[in-house]
Structures are given as structure tokens and as C-alpha cells.
Amino acid sequence: MAYRTSMKDIMLKKFFNGILALFATGTVTAQSEPLKILFIGNSYTHMNNMPKMFEKISKNAGMDVLVEKSAQSGASFHVHSEREDMFEAINKRQWDYVILQGYSRELTFDPEYLDTATIPFVNQITDSIFKNNACTNLLFYMTWGYDEGFQEREEVNTYEKMASKIESGYRYLSDTYDVPVVPVGMAWKKVKALNTMDLYADDRAHPSKEGSFLVASTFFESIFGIQSNKCIGIVREKHARKIRQAVNEVLEEKRELYKLDRFQINLETAIVDPGDDEKMIVEYAINYPEAKSIMWTFERGETRTDFAGIYEFKKHGKYKVQVDIVTGCGDTRSYNREILFVDPDRHRRRKDRNKS
DSSP: OOOOOOOSSOOOOOBSTTSOBOSSSOEETTOOSOEEEEEEESHHHHGGGHHHHHHHHHHHTTOOEEEEEEEOTTOOHHHHTTOHHHHHHHTTSOOSEEEEOOOGGGGGSOHHHHHHHTHHHHHHHHHHHHHHOTTOEEEEEOOOOOTTOOTTSGGGSSHHHHHHHHHHHHHHHHHHHTOOEEOHHHHHHHHHHHTSSOOBOTTSSSBOHHHHHHHHHHHHHHHHSSOOOOOOSSSOHHHHHHHHHHHHHHHHHHTTTTTTTTTEEEEEEEEEETTEEEEEEEEEEEEOTTOSEEEEEOGGGOEEOSSEEEEEEOSOEEEEEEEEEEOTTSOEEEEEEEEEEOOHHHHHHHHHHHHO
16 A cells, blocks of 8 residues: 655655755645644544644644544544544545554564554544545554563563564554554653653553653654754653653664665755855755656756756856656645855855954
8 A cells, every 4th residue: 555645745855065955944835725634533632732733733833734633532443433423534634644553562563463453443443534525644553562561471471571562563554555654652651761751641551741742852853854843841841852852763774774765855055165165056855755756946947857856056146946746646846945055255254244
């Protein structure tokens, strides 16, 4: 099953020699409606109203989002598949993203078990999602191990064992459906090891407010490809900083492993020759395997239709780079961003004048 995308979303910034970051917050010229996101899960989703945290983080970062949830405590994928209210939520809107989360212990079993106890019910849910909107993006929500594991099964009777099994289970779903997985559990593991805050509620399984903030932060950076550095008061700022740092480290290291490198637009810039600062190259690339066509537009209307290449700017100035994508679903998405090629001597003289 191929991963569908409306390409309103993941834009990964890259820096080269500190010159610029392009498409980190690029204008989406084709987007006239908010990005519509539905969380389907259980108490790990609705505790502390995590989707509302995600919405707050997103809006404070300037993202136009509409976020809703359909969650039932204790629900596995089997239980989800029998929930009429969940199917009503799926059919309520043309969702850009639907996030799927099952019961943590159900994902600790081997693939042979998942093939009969989980996969048939995930099939029912995903079929309903794509029947409603063939271009919906799916994401699996990888959860975490209980603080002391699940004592009734030896293979998951510690946190480490349970966390490892859950990761394996969600990666199996990811491979089965060719769908990205958001590695909340791996970010949880990194913050837990710091021993500077308690991510667990009193039952040592569900998330505390800090735990839910970690969940929301992992989804934000996974979807939008950028960090949120604003203090928005959900948790203590010193805790928020550590959580954001851990999330970023996990995603920087494992974005490809969890298939989150799909549908990225990357540009890097560099001076061609340190002795000739009148030339600058832009190395561009887009990872969009299902695109029907790609068109890059550079200065003076010059276009390229390849997925990756190099473009050379020959004089200082301000330019707009645009990429137009015809998606596998047939819709067109356009992204643009200004690029500033600065004369370093002129910039240095301006700084010197400001100092004097």
C-alpha cells in the first residue's frame, strides 16, 4: 500500500555556511484551507488533551491547522475497527493527515501474531480513510514502554524490553503499509534517560503533562520538519527545551529509518569559489516518489524538471525559487521562498557603520 500525500506539509530546512535556510517556512501558494489532522487513538492520545497541545504548538509556529481527535481509552486496532464514532470522524472531513495509534501491548507481539490479531483491523480502518480521501497521509504513532514493563509477560517485563518490542511492532506496521511512523517512543526513551523530569502519570504507564508535550512536539517536528522554539507555557520551559532537543536528535538520526524523509524539499547553498564570491550554487532535491511531475522555477523564469540538481546564481541579489508539484492524486502544490545572495563585503561595511 503506497503512502498518499497532499504535500502541504513536510519541509525540511538545511543550512550551508550559515547563508540561508530555504523552504523551512516556505509559502504554500496552493493552500487556501488549514491542514486538517485527525488523531485516532486511546488514552495515550487523549490524556492531557494532547491533540490540543499539538494544535497550540503548531499555531504558535505560524501553521494553519485544524486538529480533531477520535479516542477511546484502552482501544486496540480491533476495538477501533468496531467504533462507529471513529468512522464518523473519518468521514467528517477530507483529512490531510490521519494518525493511527493502537494498544501498546498489542504491538509487543511478533509479526505472526500481528498478521492475524492486528493487520486485518488496520486494513478496515485504512480502507475507510482512503475511501473518504485517497490523498490522506497516514502516520503511525509509536508509543513507549511502561516504566517497569508489563510484569505478566517475561519478554516485556522491563521498560527496555517493552519499549524495544513496541518499536519493532510499529516498524512492522510501517513496512507492511509503507507508511511513516512517528517515533514518540524513541524520543521518550532519550528524555527518560536524562532523569530530569517525570514523563509518566501516577500509574507509570500513561503520560504526564510533560509526556504529552513530548508526544505533541514529536508530531509537530515530524510533520512540519522544523523545531518549535517558542515558550508557550504548556510545561516549564527548561523541560520544554530538553524535550525539543531530544525530539530533534531522534528525528535527525532516524528520519530515514522511520520513513519520515518522504516528501521533503531540500536546498543547500554554497559559494562556488572563495576567491569569487560573485557566484553561488544552489543544490536542490525533492524526495517525492509518487509525483507525476516536478517543476523548479529559478531567476528569469528558468525552469528545471529534475528531482535533484544544481543551479548557479551569478550575481548578488534577492531571488524567488518555486517548485510546482503534480501529486500522485493529480492535485498541484506550489511552494516558494526568497533566497538572498548577499555581497559579504557590503554586508560587512553595513555592520561596521552600525557599530560606529
